[in-house]
Amino acid sequence: MINLALSAIAAQLNSKLQGDDRVISAVSTDTRTIKAGDLFIALSGEHFDANSFVAKAVEQGASAAIVTKKQAIDIPQIVVKDSRIALGLLGKMVREQVNPKVAALTGSNGKTTTKEMLAAILKLVAPTLATAGNFNNDVGVPLTLLRLQADDQYAVMELGANHKKEIAYTTGLVLPEVVLINNVDAAHLEGFGDLQGVASAKGEILAGVKHHGMAVLNRDDKFYQYWLRKVNAQRQVSFSVVDDSADYFAADITFDNVGNPTFRLCTPSDECTINLAVAGSHNVANALAAAAMASCFGIDINTIKLGLESMKNVQGRLKISALTPRIRVIDDTYNANIASVKAAIDVLTHFSSTNVLVMGDMGELGSSTANMHQQVGHYAQQQQVDHVYTCGALSREAALTAGECGRAFLTQSALVAALIELITTAPETQLFTLLFKGSRSAKMEQAISLLTIKLAEHSTMLIENTTLVENTIKERKC
Incomplete structure (x- = not known):
């Protein structure tokens, strides 16, 4: 995280700092992993209230806290109405100050693998931050933004959701230049009702893309036309495993003896052969999506090839x-x-x-x-x-x-x-x-x-x- 003064944070949160001003270089929401000097954000929910853990956070080394109730502890505190919203605003503040080029992606399947593929490409060009683990919800996304360093030139943000408006919210925090909807399938149906509900929720990412940004859409998905109607035709590109009318498509797909695919990556301006080190035909689609997003940032096809071929399996995913x-x-x-x-x-x-x-x-x-x-x-x-x-x-x-x-x-x-x-x-x-x-x-x-x-x-x-x-x-x- 970049260094921020508590007074600047309080101003961003439209709140008042109570106590001495000091510079913060790290944030934590978990007393089990907090480090000396951290700013502790006391998140609250239906079944918990982290305000009661502020004292423990101080014992662990926290030097300041964001709370919803002033605590009888002698450390600087910023009192806010909603600590989750405060966390989001703080993440957005860091994103705007570092100002990297941001890619945001969502979908029912392949988000994490595609994120790792794109990050592998971008890291060949410049320092790049990528979502770690499953930090893709309304808490994880701002925590990821807070990890940005001053020299990061790219950020790859995975956006997940289990309820409506969550992706709209997190997209508004990350402010992406390039977005991807990978696909829609039967996931989190309890929160969305049916596949149309899932498609609508994933489509929230399109409204948050910057006016000069690009949307990458899966031409093979049943909801492609639905999403296409929500974005300017001049601001989108498509990818497909089977349709050569897409902007980015795969040809001559073969598999080695452990199921790793080789295919010809065809782009609007060039083509090359890709040998993936991850198994499964679905990873051809993920690679196409990552290649399309990288191209939207102006990355050349040789760098895309090197990045895709260097990407290894993610733990717990095939x-x-x-x-x-x-x-x-x-x-x-x-x-x-x-x-x-x-x-x-x-x-x-x-x-x-x-x-x-x-x-x-x-x-x-x-x-x-x-x-x-x-x-x-x-x-x-x-x-x-x-x-x-x-x-x-x-x-x-x-x-x-x-x-x-x-x-x-x-x-x-x-x-x-x-x-x-x-x-x-x-x-x-x-x-x-x-x-x-x-x-x-x-x-x-x-x-x-x-x-x-x-x-x-x-x-x-x-x-x-x-x-x-x-x-x-x-x-x-x-």
């Missing part, structure tokens, strides 16, 4: 690794909706092995919950997945719909025990590929960790038993 010589794991546990599960299944079935979908519940699907899980089961069966193991009351529908290959469990311990049995009773030459997938609330990454531990224990037990048998044989020979 990260492929060898757990043992026999067991390949695809970690796609970060989140899940129907489209991302199908895309992950397509990657899974690329491998010549015994393929297992290990799935946790998909959340926030409202009245479509049962149907969406059933669709997963049908798709897994259609794609000839060998086994569908599920964990949770909701995903049970997927296992039941998958037929004979489906098994449902209520706990991760039972799930992992069944996986251990499946693997250890198979011939030693049999190879397995396990795809772990689920919504954030399912925490399927914990199942990967538990499986790793149990496999290690099983291996140790086998070694001990083998040693015991060998020693017994030696004793008898003696």
Whole structure:
């Protein structure tokens, strides 16, 4: 964060500083991670009030606080009506003072991967800030803006939402020159009602783009025409995996033996071959979106190629690794909706092995919950997945719909025990590929960790038993 005086912050928030003025160089909303000298912002919500943690924040080293109620503590304080709004205004203040070129992107799938692809391109040109982790909501976005440094020339901001007007709000904070709507699918339906509600919410990003900015739209998405009507035709470009009338499109797509795509990137002015180090055909679309956004900033095609090809898997998103010589794991546990599960299944079935979908519940699907899980089961069966193991009351529908290959469990311990049995009773030459997938609330990454531990224990037990048998044989020979 850049250095800011408390008095300047108070003026930005239309509030009065109570106490001595001082310079702040970092902000925190969490007493568990606060550092000496930080400005503590006491966020409040329906079920919590961080004003009661100000004393603890001071014990941890906070030198000032933004509060909604004056605290009986001898540190400078700025009292505001709404600390969340104050956080947003402070983030916007930093964004305006640093004044980088900003790209903002949203969509139901691929936001984080596309963000990382674009950041990889822009970092080759100049210092670039990008959203970290899942800091893409009305709290995470301003916290990301507060990470801006004076030399940052670009910022790549991921904007998510689980309710209407959230993207409109965060777009107003980041003030982007280039925006992207990647796609729309059945995600967060509880907050938006239906797909049209999701499309409308994602479309909020278009109203916030600067008057001279550009919008990048997915020509393959069912809502492309809907979004196109909301933006000046001269201020938008399109991308497509299948339609060569788009401004940016892919041709000659092929895949290597682990599912990584190679394709010809075709732009309005040039073309080149891209070899991605991330698996799945859906990542071709993500790469096209990132290339289009970079081009809107004037980045040349050679730099785009270098950036895309240098981008590696993001943790929890189709990260492929060898757990043992026999067991390949695809970690796609970060989140899940129907489209991302199908895309992950397509990657899974690329491998010549015994393929297992290990799935946790998909959340926030409202009245479509049962149907969406059933669709997963049908798709897994259609794609000839060998086994569908599920964990949770909701995903049970997927296992039941998958037929004979489906098994449902209520706990991760039972799930992992069944996986251990499946693997250890198979011939030693049999190879397995396990795809772990689920919504954030399912925490399927914990199942990967538990499986790793149990496999290690099983291996140790086998070694001990083998040693015991060998020693017994030696004793008898003696």
